[in-house]
Amino acid sequence: MTVKTLTKLSRRERQIMDIIHRRGQATAQEVMSELADPPGYSAVRAMLRLMEEKGYLRHFEDGQRYVYKARLAREKACRSALENLLQTFFDGSTELAVAALLDLSRSQLTPKELDRLSRLIEESRKEGL
DSSP states (O other), rough: OOOGGGGGHEEEEEEEEHHHHHSSSSSSSHHHHHHHSSOOHHHHHHHHHHHHHHSOOOOOOOEEEEEEEESSSSHHHHHHHHHHHHHHTTTTTTHHHHHHHHHHHHGOOHHHHHHHHHHHHHHHHHOOO
16 A cells, blocks of 8 residues: 555545554444444444455454554654645645644744744755755
């Protein structure tokens, strides 16, 4: 499975992946208990099975239960989602995305966070030379 395939997850599949990434692993019952407006247990099991067939999840057996884990690390999934966000809303421009984020959270950023962002920008500037 490539990182790009994560952009093809449905809204419900993304919710399930978020639960599994947050927990590290989960059974169908655990996923169902954390879903907002969950479908029935059989529907959750069917979604997990389908996501496994698509290559997003794998499972192991724990007694009578199937326990599901993500095949792709959360960091790679986040990177994929960010790449999709950049392409969809910012025409692939990191600068436009960062400017929008700064505009949204300017008053919420601490001096320490602003210093870290400045350092990261300076490091990027040096690497680009």
